[in-house]
Amino acid sequence: MGIDIKNLSVRYGDVNVISDLDLKIPEGCFFTLLGPSGCGKTTLLRTIAGFVHASKGNIYFQSKDVTKLPPHKRNIGMVFQDYALFPDKTVAQNVAYGLLARGIRGEEVTKRVKRELEHMGLDQFMDRYPAALSGGQRQRVALARAMVIKPQVLLMDEPLSNLDAKLRIQIRETISDLQREANITTVFVTHDQEEALSMSDQIGVINHGAVEQLGTPQDIYSKPRTSYVADFIGAANRVDATIQNIYEDGFAQINVHNLTIRARSTLEANQQKGILIMRPEDLKLVTNKDDNNQCFPVKIVKKQYLGAKTHYRVALSDNFIVNVESSGDNHDRFPIGQDIALAIDPRKTVLVAS
Incomplete structure (x- = not known):
C-alpha cells in the first residue's frame, strides 16, 4: 500500500513544524526520513501514524483518505525508539496485544504469536518479561508485535538508536529481510546516515520540515543537490x-x-x-x-x-x-x-x- 501526502502542514502552537509538504511513497518501498534532531522527521512519522493531527492537507493510504482516522483504524504497525513494551506482560502477551485489540481470540492468536516469535528467533523467550531480555531481544519483540497484526504500513521511529554498534547492524539486517519478505511499505526515521544508506530503497533528507532532496541512496550520496544534503550524507x-x-x-x-x-x-x-x-x-x-x-x-x-x-x-x-x-x-x-x-x-x- 503506497502513501500519498498532499499539502500537509503541522503546527505546534504558533510554530510551523511541517509546511505544505507533498510526498509519495511507493507501495512496498523501504522509505527513510533522514535528518538531524528537530528537523521534523518524527513529527511527520507520527502524523502518518495518526498520533499527531495535521493542521492542513491530507494523507492517503493507497486511495483511502486516513487524515482524520485514529491510529488503531489505519492498520499500521509502529516500532518505537524505547520499545514501548508492557513490563508486566510476558513476551508472548506483548506480541499478542495488537491481535487482541483487534478482536482476534483463541487458537489464532496463539498460532500467529508463536509463528512471529519463531521468525524472530525468540520462541524460547515467550514466557519471559521484558526486564529479563537484552536490548536487541526487546527490539525484536517490539518488531514482532508490529508485524504480527499484518499491517499495511510499518512505521519505525529511530528503532536502533538505543543499541550498541554490533547489535544495530544485526537488527537492521533483520528489519531489511523482514520488510522485503513481507513487501510492506515502511517508513523509517533515523539520523544515522549509514542506516539510511544501507537499508533504504528511497531516502528523503528532511530540513526544517521540508524534503531537501528525495532519491535513491546512490543518488543522494553521489549527486547531492544542496550543501546541506552533502554535509549530512557522508x-x-x-x-x-x-x-x-x-x-x-x-x-x-x-x-x-x-x-x-x-x-x-x-x-x-x-x-x-x-x-x-x-x-x-x-x-x-x-x-x-x-x-x-x-x-x-x-x-x-x-x-x-x-x-x-x-x-x-x-x-x-x-x-x-x-x-x-x-x-x-x-x-x-x-x-x-x-x-x-x-x-x-x-x-x-x-x-x-x-
Whole structure:
C-alpha cells in the first residue's frame, strides 16, 4: 500500500513544524526520513501514524483518505525508539496485544504469536518479561508485535538508536529481510546516515520540515543537490567557487583557490557563485610528475592509518584544509610534510548553490 501526502502542514502552537509538504511513497518501498534532531522527521512519522493531527492537507493510504482516522483504524504497525513494551506482560502477551485489540481470540492468536516469535528467533523467550531480555531481544519483540497484526504500513521511529554498534547492524539486517519478505511499505526515521544508506530503497533528507532532496541512496550520496544534503550524507569537502561558465553537458568551469577546473553542476546558467562538493574518497594524491591538469599543489599536514585506508589532511597553498581518504595497496605511502598534488576528477565532484 503506497502513501500519498498532499499539502500537509503541522503546527505546534504558533510554530510551523511541517509546511505544505507533498510526498509519495511507493507501495512496498523501504522509505527513510533522514535528518538531524528537530528537523521534523518524527513529527511527520507520527502524523502518518495518526498520533499527531495535521493542521492542513491530507494523507492517503493507497486511495483511502486516513487524515482524520485514529491510529488503531489505519492498520499500521509502529516500532518505537524505547520499545514501548508492557513490563508486566510476558513476551508472548506483548506480541499478542495488537491481535487482541483487534478482536482476534483463541487458537489464532496463539498460532500467529508463536509463528512471529519463531521468525524472530525468540520462541524460547515467550514466557519471559521484558526486564529479563537484552536490548536487541526487546527490539525484536517490539518488531514482532508490529508485524504480527499484518499491517499495511510499518512505521519505525529511530528503532536502533538505543543499541550498541554490533547489535544495530544485526537488527537492521533483520528489519531489511523482514520488510522485503513481507513487501510492506515502511517508513523509517533515523539520523544515522549509514542506516539510511544501507537499508533504504528511497531516502528523503528532511530540513526544517521540508524534503531537501528525495532519491535513491546512490543518488543522494553521489549527486547531492544542496550543501546541506552533502554535509549530512557522508563526509564532504566544501569549497567556495566562482563560476566562469556553465555548459549544457551538465558541467561547469569554475575557479577555486586560484585554480580553474571543471566540475559537475546542479546550477542554472546565470549563477556566479557556488560551493564545490568533493568526497574524501573521490580525491587522489599523486606525485607532481603525474600529468593531470586538474591538480592542486598541497602539503600533507596529518595522516591517520586506518587499516584498509589512510585518512590524510592536506593543505592548499593558502592553508585551506582538504580531507582525503586513500585506499589500495599503497595508501599509506605519503609521509607528513611531503609536497604533493591533489587530483580532482570532475565527474566525481558536484557544484551546488552557495
